[in-house]
Amino acid sequence: MNKIVIINEELCVGCGACTSLCPKQILYIDEKSVKCKVSDESKCDRLRGCEKVCPVSAIKIV
Ligand code: SF4
């Protein structure tokens, strides 16, 4: 399966802006690493809200 949501974990600061915005609730903060992770990306609407809200440009929708 092709990737849809790509998180650059080196850039991610775990702020949670994207997770609270995602209408499909497929983004979450991993408690251990404090980095954003993706659950079921097949539900992604590809409207790029997360990409726009991320303060460090760590998300790419492809
Ligand atoms: S593009 Fe939209 S649905 Fe997909 S991960 Fe980002 S906020 Fe969620």
Ligand code: SF4
């Ligand atoms: S908005 Fe960006 S920095 Fe914040 S948790 Fe999401 S991916 Fe990480």
